Amino acid sequence: MQSEMRTVVVGVGNDFRRDDGVGWAVVEKLRSRACFDALPSGTELRICGGDPVRLIEWWEGADLAVVIDAACVHPGHPGRVHRTELGARPPSRTATASSHGFGPGEAWSLARVLGRLPHQLVVYAVEVADISVGRGLSPVVAAAVDSVADRVICEIERHRGGLEVS
Numbered sequence: 001m002q003s004e005m006r007t008v009v010v011g012v013g014n015d016f017r018r019d020d021g022v023g024w025a026v027v028e029k030l031r032s033r034a035c036f037d038a039l040p041s042g043t044e045l046r047i048c049g050g051d052p053v054r055l056i057e058w059w060e061g062a063d064l065a066v067v068i069d070a071a072c073v074h075p076g077h078p079g080r081v082h083r084t085e086l087g088a089r090p091p092s093r094t095a096t097a098s099s100h101g102f103g104p105g106e107a108w109s110l111a112r113v114l115g116r117l118p119h120q121l122v123v124y125a126v127e128v129a130d131i132s133v134g135r136g137l138s139p140v141v142a143a144a145v146d147s148v149a150d151r152v153i154c155e156i157e158r159h160r161g162g163l164e165v166s
Helices: 018-037 052-059 104-114 145-161
Strands: 007-012 043-048 064-072 081-086 121-127
Touching: 007 018, 007 052, 007 145, 018 043, 018 064, 018 121, 018 145, 043 052, 052 064, 064 145, 081 145, 121 145
Parallel strands: 007 043, 007 064, 064 121
Antiparallel strands: 081 121
């Protein structure tokens, strides 16, 4: 029998800044699939405007936290998806940056100092094409939503498969 596992999936962004809403769009896609695919019990789906305190509050004590965020990259390839796993060591600086200035990596660093990390944190960052004011994802970023949702589901299943039988 497997013990109950707590997983939190957080879409970070702003639905009123075009591609910055990609994290929210992935969470909404997962919500729409939940009634059909039945995400495992203990899975929480949340959206966040980028507040690091809220991120830390939600992922504290989770067995797995998955964060989906928009990434501003120069030069970029809009729609490209980056996967980063943040463990016990500080994250290395990458060419990607959150569109919020204070991204999941910085929230992770703060949570580490405060002793409020999840057991495992995985970040999916989607390179953006347009973060101007307005609603709706650019076509190239919208095309990545299904793929990222699939990858998040696989991430949850892979992590749950690694649990020891008690």
